[in-house]
Amino acid sequence: MLTYNQNGTSRGIASIVFSKPDTAAKAAKELNGLLVDNRPMKIEVVVDASHAPAVPAPKPLTERVVQSKSQPKPATATKAASAGKGRPARGRRARNPNRPKPKTAEELDAEMVDYFANENTGAAESAAPTTGAAAQPAAGGEDMMAEIS
Secondary structure (H helix, E strand, C coil): EEEECCCCEEEEEECCCCCHHHCCCCHHHHHHHHHHEEECCCCCCCCCCCCCCCCCCCCCCHHHHCCCCCCCCCCCCHHHHHHCCCCCCCCCCCCCCCCCCCCCCCHHHHHHHHHHHHHHHHHHHHHCCCCCCCCCCCCCCCHHHCCCC
């Protein structure tokens, strides 16, 4: 059976049904790659489902789930403890040499105390009042807030 496109021109595809499997295998072996009109033939052997090999049964769920996954390293592990494992240590460059060293817990606590102390005293003085003041009209004299509802 030849296949044609919408213009009636051959697409260069043909389907051949063999009555014996060995003749189909022989044709595929001898004719695959043979040049026809300066183009190589590509032969694929397709069998119907009744002659297809059986699909192997999937593994039971217990065999698929039992595989243990590696556990993450604890955050308390030190680099020195893991340096002797695996590959030999190489001179590693820092990812960002300009990055400051991490702060200690005491330094972070002191910064938080300073932050909250300044927020309570300075925020009220620098912030604009939010109650009792009407919206000021825009420079052009129009009230821009009137359109928003």
